[in-house]
Amino acid sequence: MPPSAKRLLRAVAWSVRLTRTHSQRIDELEAWLTRDPENRTAWNRVQTSLKSLDRYATTAELLRLRQGALAHAQAAAQRREHFDSESSAGAR
Numbered sequence: 001m002p003p004s005a006k007r008l009l010r011a012v013a014w015s016v017r018l019t020r021t022h023s024q025r026i027d028e029l030e031a032w033l034t035r036d037p038e039n040r041t042a043w044n045r046v047q048t049s050l051k052s053l054d055r056y057a058t059t060a061e062l063l064r065l066r067q068g069a070l071a072h073a074q075a076a077a078q079r080r081e082h083f084d085s086e087s088s089a090g091a092r
Contacts, residue, residue, distance in 0.1 A: 004042070011042040015050065 001011075014029050033040045056062055 004038070007038055007042040008046060011039070011046040014043065017044055 015033065017025060017031065033043055048077070
């Protein structure tokens with residue numbers, strides 16, 4: 001994996017970590033950001049991408065797609081439950 005991709009993954013990991021720990025590790029993040037200018041560039045790219053996602057998270061089209069995905073997942077779970085109950089009934 002190229003160093004730039006690793007740097008982006010680390011920036012994503014920092015973003016997730018800060019979200020989970022509610023900014024308790026800001027000092028560690030700042031140390032990472034100042035260690036190499038490319039780290040800050042990667043961080044900025046990740047934050048820009050996340051802000052773009054946030055902006056579109058509640059658009060009608062995305063909500064429709066999310067509802068469709070949820071309905072598909074629920075139908076698959078019901079099929080699996082039905083299959084599992086038939087399999088266990090046949091095994092008796």
